[in-house]
Amino acid sequence: MKSLLLILISGALINNVVLNQFLGICSFLGVSKQMKASASLGVAVIFVITIASAVASLLYDYVLVPFNLTFMRTIVFILVIAALVQIVEMFLKKTSPAIYKALGIFLPLITTNCAVLGVAIDNAKFGYTFVESVVSGFGVAVGYTIAIVLLAGIRSRIREEDLPAPLRGAPIVLISAALMSIAFMGFSKLSF
Amino acid sequence: MNKYTERLYNGLIKENPTMVLMLGMCPTLAVSKFAMNGIYMGLSTTAVLVFSNLIISLLRRVIPNEVRLPAYIVIVASLVTVTELLIKAYLPAADEALGLYIPLIVVNCIILGRAEAYANKHEPGLAIMDGLGMGLGFTVALTLAGILRELLGQGTVFGIQVLPDSVSPVGIFAQAPGAFLVIALFIAFMNAIGIKTRQRQLVENDGCSGNCAACAMSCDERKEEAK
Numbered sequence: 001m002k003s004l005l006l007i008l009i010s011g012a013l014i015n016n017v018v019l020n021q022f023l024g025i026c027s028f029l030g031v032s033k034q035m036k037a038s039a040s041l042g043v044a045v046i047f048v049i050t051i052a053s054a055v056a057s058l059l060y061d062y063v064l065v066p067f068n069l070t071f072m073r074t075i076v077f078i079l080v081i082a083a084l085v086q087i088v089e090m091f092l093k094k095t096s097p098a099i100y101k102a103l104g105i106f107l108p109l110i111t112t113n114c115a116v117l118g119v120a121i122d123n124a125k126f127g128y129t130f131v132e133s134v135v136s137g138f139g140v141a142v143g144y145t146i147a148i149v150l151l152a153g154i155r156s157r158i159r160e161e162d163l164p165a166p167l168r169g170a171p172i173v174l175i176s177a178a179l180m181s182i183a184f185m186g187f188s189k190l191s192f
Numbered sequence: 193m194n195k196y197t198e199r200l201y202n203g204l205i206k207e208n209p210t211m212v213l214m215l216g217m218c219p220t221l222a223v224s225k226f227a228m229n230g231i232y233m234g235l236s237t238t239a240v241l242v243f244s245n246l247i248i249s250l251l252r253r254v255i256p257n258e259v260r261l262p263a264y265i266v267i268v269a270s271l272v273t274v275t276e277l278l279i280k281a282y283l284p285a286a287d288e289a290l291g292l293y294i295p296l297i298v299v300n301c302i303i304l305g306r307a308e309a310y311a312n313k314h315e316p317g318l319a320i321m322d323g324l325g326m327g328l329g330f331t332v333a334l335t336l337a338g339i340l341r342e343l344l345g346q347g348t349v350f351g352i353q354v355l356p357d358s359v360s361p362v363g364i365f366a367q368a369p370g371a372f373l374v375i376a377l378f379i380a381f382m383n384a385i386g387i388k389t390r391q392r393q394l395v396e397n398d399g400c401s402g403n404c405a406a407c408a409m410s411c412d413e414r415k416e417e418a419k
Binding site for chain 1: 218
């Protein structure tokens with residue numbers, strides 16, 4: 001139980017996927033303009049990463065390892081993730097059009113989000129069990145959501161500021177991300 | 193300048209994937225801690241990019257249009273696996289330094305982007321030169337970011353002490369926040385001297401103006417569906 005909690009906290013805060021590992025930067029910088037959109041993307045990412053880590057972990061433990069094909073994990077994982085996103089999309093479209101409408105446009109963006117593949121590969125590398133993989137995937141995705149929602153909040157303030165011209169646009173967003181990253185470094189002192 | 197060298201110029205300067213097109217930000221931020229990492233990462237990506245461009249260009253009349261993205265992903269993922277195994281075998285130092293980021297070359301926007309924007313429309317010779325130009329442009333940008341960050345954060349360049357002992361390096365640049373700061377400084381500098389970049393794409397995509405070929409593609413489908 002304690003180790004699961006540790007995996008969760010470490011994924012969400014200590015080794016934050018965006019601010020410390022630099023995964024999923026494209027969507028982190030791109031979709032953080034509005035709070036609502038970034039929160040929706042965060043929910044979609046939690047959904048997809050949790051399912052993807054579960055499926056990838058099962059495939060790794062019961063197909064790749066017994067057949068001695070672990071070197072194929074990159075190909076297998078990326079295909080599974082791409083297919084999974086498609087299936088989730090079709091499933092949502094049929095069963096809950098409301099959720100589909102809110103999350104739909106972000107789902108294709110998640111296929112190329114390196115965080116999904118990164119978590120799956122990391123889980124395999126650390127030899128996590130099925131439950132540990134799911135918890136780790138969920139933790140990482142929560143960390144991503146925290147980071148992107150916080151950045152969206154900061155950016156809504158920045159918009160009102162009178163900045164020096166060269167800093168407008170991407171540079172100030174990156175500087176905000178750097179300051180958030182400094183704040184998240186504080187979590188590395190968390191110990192159990 | 194003939195059309196082959198034009199491709200090299202285009203990748204290195206005119207449409208530099210990192211500094212002008214703002215693609216592939218994850219590896220740029222992640223491996224810029226040391227200048228040497230930039231060279232390792234850049235050259236691994238170049239190798240994958242050259243071969244993926246070549247194969248996709250050769251198969252451009254064979255792959256049906258509807259399934260081209262899954263086909264590209266399989267080609268790129270296979271090449272990345274080969275590269276990963278070769279690096280593990282012959283360059284353990286690079287494997288240790290880059291770790292997780294080598295398999296993640298698969299999802300680097302530059303590779304799928306070039307396949308979609310260039311390789312599937314042009315002959316193999318040009319596609320190879322395009323891959324080489326883009327790959328070297330990526331390598332140069334990563335190495336420059338690495339040199340700057342290593343110099344500020346540790347006072348060294350390629351592991352050689354450059355700053356005198358009396359100047360103490362700024363520790364924060366060696367840690368995660370430093371990566372964001374260095375790239376921010378880079379873009380601000382390019383803005384200040386008036387080089388046009390596509391930085392708007394970097395910070396303002398709503399899910400459908402994304403610069404990854406894969407995302408842009410599925411968005412086209414969605415727009416057609418909406419009609």
